[in-house]
Amino acid sequence: MVKLTEEMKSALTGLLFLATSSKDGIPNVAPMGANQFVGDKLVISDNFMKKTLENVKENPVVAINLLNCREHPYQYKGKAEIVTSGEYFEKAKELNAVKIPGINAKGALVITITSIYSIKPGAEAGNLIETDD
Template identity: 45%
Template sequence: MVRLTDEMKAAFAAVRTFPVATASKEGEPNVVPIGFCMLMDDETIWIADNFMKKTLANLKENPRVGIYIWGPETKGCYQIKGDVVIVNEGEDFQKMREIVLSKMSKAPAKNLIVVTITEAYSCTPGPGAGDRIPLLGQ
């Protein structure tokens, strides 16, 4: 079990749109802006699939994701990586739909992308750029 640090959680809370990267099984990259990206606990992120095409196809072939966390209001810059499970039924899926529809009533909320955080890296310019950040529990 790995968990984000308090600094990473604060940065995550400050960001409104997250660049989310996936790759096909052949390694073809895809990056999209995601507005519904919620930190559910210290080790789990929920992403709502409203309009995914290439991203969803990539996740079905290669269930890994990279999420970039930065904004003018953050104190650091982070890249979070994780393993993905695609959920389209059950209690968590219904909870995600309720949250999404309360903010955007016409959103399709087709799938819940559950990300289990596996690692994190610094993107902050300087000598530590690209270094792996030890997560709590690692």
């Protein structure tokens, strides 16, 4: 299992950009703002997802990046699962009630982070930092 620092976890609960791809390799990147960790899983509320869900159904591999990459110079890769019931869905609904009242979660993406890469400018760019393999 990939070891995320508390700083990494905290950064991933703010605005992030989630990249997905269809089975044919057509990419999609979407901003996500209703995110939280439940244990070691990143849970993202599904409020308006369309293309993201279509892609995850075809190809569960995702990449995550943050807007503020100078302070947080990492790219995360992982596997996503769509849930519409159970603990993670309930957590998504609770988060929405706090972060975006009036918007009901349709479901949630549950992401297991499988690797972390450096995106720090310079010689470290692209280096694998952590993997679960």
